[in-house]
Amino acid sequence: MKDKIYIRNLSQEILIGINPEERINKQQVLVNVTLEVDCTKPCKSDDINDAVDYSVIHDEIVSLMNDTHFDLIETLAEQVSQLCLRKSGVDSALVCIDKPEALKYAESVAVEIFRKK
Numbered sequence: 679m680k681d682k683i684y685i686r687n688l689s690q691e692i693l694i695g696i697n698p699e700e701r702i703n704k705q706q707v708l709v710n711v712t713l714e715v716d717c718t719k720p721c722k723s724d725d726i727n728d729a730v731d732y733s734v735i736h737d738e739i740v741s742l743m744n745d746t747h748f749d750l751i752e753t754l755a756e757q758v759s760q761l762c763l764r765k766s767g768v769d770s771a772l773v774c775i776d777k778p779e780a781l782k783y784a785e786s787v788a789v790e791i792f793r794k795k
Contacts, residue, residue, distance in 0.1 A: 680769060681717035683732050686710055690740060693747040694754065694777065701747065707754070708776040708786075709739060713762055714769045730767040751775040751789045759793040770794040 688711075691704040713730065720729035738761055748754045755773045762771040772792045780787040 680714035683713040683715055683730060684711070685713075685732060685736055685739070688736065688739060690743045692743045694749075694751065696749045706778055707743070707751070708778065709743075709758060710774040710776075711735070711739070711758065711762060712772040714771075715767050716769070730765060735762060735765060751777050751787070752791070755789050755791045756793075759791055763793060763795055768795070 688709040689706060690709070691706055693701060693704055694707060695701070695705065713732075713735075715730050717729070720726075739758055742757060742761060743754070746757075748757075755775045758775070759771040759773045762768050762773070770793065772790065774788055774790040776786045776788040778786045
């Protein structure tokens, strides 16, 4: 079993959707990411240089969401997964994007994807 890093419930108001009002009005999305990594070296060294720096990944996800309009949450999930997989030490990424206000009478709509190097 691989070690894992979780980024949970990263909440952002972004431009996302295909309807005209969704291209103007920001909506909340929740991003959850599970990264498969090997923590053996950083566990022994206690050195950030040996670890996957999740704060950098967090900041890059936030920047991606703030700088880009997405039509589909599927596209956002794919771009977040590819951003994560470009990082040294990340073997796979499980990304779940929730759009809480997407459907009337539903708490949320979500898309989850899994990608490996």
